[in-house]
Amino acid sequence: MTKPGDRSYKRSWKNLLINKRYQLRFTLFMVGLAALLMLGLGIWVMRVANETTTVSMASVRGEACPKVPTLGNGAANGDDEDAAPAPSMKLDESLDGSVGDSPSPASSASPNDPPATPSAPAVDRTGSAAGGPAAADDQPESDVAHMVAHQRRPRADRPAESGSAAADEPRKVQVQIDESSMTLTQAVPADFADRIVAHWSCELRQAATFERLERGRLRILWAMIATGVLLVLGLALYGIKMTHRVAGPLFKVSLYLSKMRAGRFDKVYNLRKGDQLVHFYDHFKLAHGGIVQMQRDDIARIAAVISAAEAAGAGQHPAVVELREMLARKEKSVE
Amino acid sequence: MSDPTAATGLPSTPRSRHQRKLANYMLDKSLQLRYVLLVTILSAVIAGALGYMIYDQRRTASESIERDLQALTQADASHQEFQEQVASGLESDDQALVYKMVAVGFALVIILSAYLVIMTHKVAGPLFKVSMYFDHMADGRLGTVTPLRRGDMLQDFFGDFKAMHESLRARAQTDVEAMERVHKALREAGNQADYRGDARARLDDALDALDQHIAHRKKQLA
Numbered sequence: 001m002t003k004p005g006d007r008s009y010k011r012s013w014k015n016l017l018i019n020k021r022y023q024l025r026f027t028l029f030m031v032g033l034a035a036l037l038m039l040g041l042g043i044w045v046m047r048v049a050n051e052t053t054t055v056s057m058a059s060v061r062g063e064a065c066p067k068v069p070t071l072g073n074g075a076a077n078g079d080d081e082d083a084a085p086a087p088s089m090k091l092d093e094s095l096d097g098s099v100g101d102s103p104s105p106a107s108s109a110s111p112n113d114p115p116a117t118p119s120a121p122a123v124d125r126t127g128s129a130a131g132g133p134a135a136a137d138d139q140p141e142s143d144v145a146h147m148v149a150h151q152r153r154p155r156a157d158r159p160a161e162s163g164s165a166a167a168d169e170p171r172k173v174q175v176q177i178d179e180s181s182m183t184l185t186q187a188v189p190a191d192f193a194d195r196i197v198a199h200w201s202c203e204l205r206q207a208a209t210f211e212r213l214e215r216g217r218l219r220i221l222w223a224m225i226a227t228g229v230l231l232v233l234g235l236a237l238y239g240i241k242m243t244h245r246v247a248g249p250l251f252k253v254s255l256y257l258s259k260m261r262a263g264r265f266d267k268v269y270n271l272r273k274g275d276q277l278v279h280f281y282d283h284f285k286l287a288h289g290g291i292v293q294m295q296r297d298d299i300a301r302i303a304a305v306i307s308a309a310e311a312a313g314a315g316q317h318p319a320v321v322e323l324r325e326m327l328a329r330k331e332k333s334v335e
Numbered sequence: 336m337s338d339p340t341a342a343t344g345l346p347s348t349p350r351s352r353h354q355r356k357l358a359n360y361m362l363d364k365s366l367q368l369r370y371v372l373l374v375t376i377l378s379a380v381i382a383g384a385l386g387y388m389i390y391d392q393r394r395t396a397s398e399s400i401e402r403d404l405q406a407l408t409q410a411d412a413s414h415q416e417f418q419e420q421v422a423s424g425l426e427s428d429d430q431a432l433v434y435k436m437v438a439v440g441f442a443l444v445i446i447l448s449a450y451l452v453i454m455t456h457k458v459a460g461p462l463f464k465v466s467m468y469f470d471h472m473a474d475g476r477l478g479t480v481t482p483l484r485r486g487d488m489l490q491d492f493f494g495d496f497k498a499m500h501e502s503l504r505a506r507a508q509t510d511v512e513a514m515e516r517v518h519k520a521l522r523e524a525g526n527q528a529d530y531r532g533d534a535r536a537r538l539d540d541a542l543d544a545l546d547q548h549i550a551h552r553k554k555q556l557a
Contacts, residue, residue: 022458022488029454030374033447037378041385048389052396059399062406220388231381242373246366246458250492257499263506276366280462287469291503294475298510301548308541309521312534319520326513 016240019247027239034235038228046221053217060209065202069195249277253284263333265292295330302327360456362463367455375448382443386436393432397425461489465496475555477504504556511552518545 017023189195249271259266268288271281302323309320361367401422408414461483468480480497483490522542 019489019491021491025488026370026454030377033374034377034381037381037443038385041382041389045385045388045392048392048396052392052399055396055399059403062403220392224385235377242369250489254492254495257495261499261502263502276369277462279365280363280466283466283469283473287472290473290475294507297548298514301545302514305517305521305538305541305545308534308538312538314521314524314538317521317524319517319524322513323517326510 016244018244018251022250023240023243023247026243027236030239031232031236035228035232038224038231042224042228045224049217049220053213056213057210060206060213063202063206065206066195066198068199069189069192245274245276248272249275249281253281256284256288260288260291263329265295265334292334295334299327299330299334302330360452362456363459366462367452367459370455371448371451374451375444378447379440379444382436382440386440389436390429390433394429397429400425457486457488460484461487461493465493468496468500472500472503477507477556479504507552508556511549511556514545514549514552518542518549 252271256266256268265288268285271278275281306315306320306323306327309315309317309323314320401418404418404421408418464483471478477500480500482497483493487493521538
């Protein structure tokens with residue numbers, strides 16, 4: 001701070017901390033309190049925000065997306081209800097039906113069937129292959145897909161036709177497929193693509209929702225941290241500035257007190273605009289005025305005695321000399 | 336600061352063992368209330384804003400649960416009562432949270448205000464005491480200065496004031512002693528010397544006035 005007599009003194013950031021103990025104590029109290037409050041309530045907010053995020057995510061998870069339709073084995077994918085029914089491969093059942101009962105050349109050799117290889121033995125409707133059992137045995141197992149279906153083959157649920165009677169009955173049809181392949185082409189549902197799109201749209205929407213919820217949770221966290229930091233910094237600055245308005249007048253009064261202690265009673269100037277403790281300062285000014293008045297009373301009284309002594313011819317008396325010194329000191333103090 | 340002496344009817348000399356009283360905690364209303372209101376309003380704003388966030392988040396969670404429950408039970412009318420029960424429970428929980436937060440906020444404001452009044456009193460107290468001494472000084476009274484109470488702030492400032500006051504008092508006492516000595520010497524010299532009549536009368540009057548002045552000063556320094 002500059003001289004107290006300097007009435008044009010302006011506040012400066014360098015002088016904000018005049019009374020460190022008082023200013024820092026108050027400011028740190030406010031800052032600490034605000035930080036504690038923010039921390040406590042922030043933890044509470046985050047706990048509730050986490051709970052809300054968890055609940056919202058659970059809610060989103062609860063909305064099931066349409067399943068992906070499959071063309072293959074539905075059981076493998078766990079899509080029993082959506083899977084297309086698998087074509088029956090039970091040749092024995094079909095053979096139990098029309099094929100076995102009324103075999104026809106057209107049914108056994110349809111135009112769509114792949115042509116038999118020349119080396120393949122012809123199907124023998126009488127029950128044996130053209131090459132006979134010996135010819136069939138000559139083909140290795142790995143090379144020939146061997147499937148034999150017996151018409152009226154004895155089944156476990158047909159105990160009536162048991163034993164030797166069935167064995168003795170001559171076979172009507174024997175089918176042997178060698179080196180053949182069969183492609184099963186399933187019909188694609190009309191809404192297959194839509195269902196795929198709907199499924200993945202739903203999955204992506206849910207993922208986006210999760211991300212949004214998590215982002216919202218983090219936004220709350222960061223917003224609170226940023227607010228807390230700003231609050232603490234702002235409060236610290238404001239606190240120092242506010243306490244400076246109290247510490248400033250106290251500092252000014254302290255300077256006057258130092259002068260008074262040294263026996264100097266200069267003129268007291270007013271506080272700066274915005275300072276606090278105005279009434280306190282008024283009390284100080286009254287006190288200062290009272291002390292100055294005391295000195296002036298002393299001066300008047302001493303001057304009267306010196307004047308009377310000089311008039312009486314005792315001007316050189318040591319006591320009068322001492323009074324003159326005292327008078328000079330007092331007059332100097334109130335200049 | 337208002338006039339402390341007039342406000343409390345304090346005795347002419349400060350008591351050395353002044354105890355804190357509840358009634359005297361608001362010594363300087365403008366200074367103390369400024370701090371109290373600032374911190375209290377700030378705390379209330381922080382608590383209010385964060386409290387609203389807590390309530391908002393909680394309400395969002397409750398609404399989500401209610402919505403999901405409604406979706407789950409909409410096909411079954413028998414679950415309607417259960418759903419209403421859960422919704423009512425959530426509603427009352429949210430309401431309880433609001434009451435809890437309001438109670439915490441009020442408690443916070445009351446505790447903070449009380450604490451700040453006590454804390455600012457530790458600043459206002461020394462200022463009040465110094466103001467009182469200033470009033471005495473304004474009347475020319477330079478009695479003894481008693482120390483601050485334990486826990487008071489502004490001890491440095493009060494130390495400066497006390498040093499100044501003691502210096503003034505010591506100097507005034509020295510001056511009084513010097514004036515007394517001069518008065519006595521001149522009185523004795525006047526009695527021994529043959530001063531001229533009119534001048535002697537003037538000197539005697541001046542010495543009488545000085546004597547009264549010294550007596551007055553002594554009274555002020557008592």
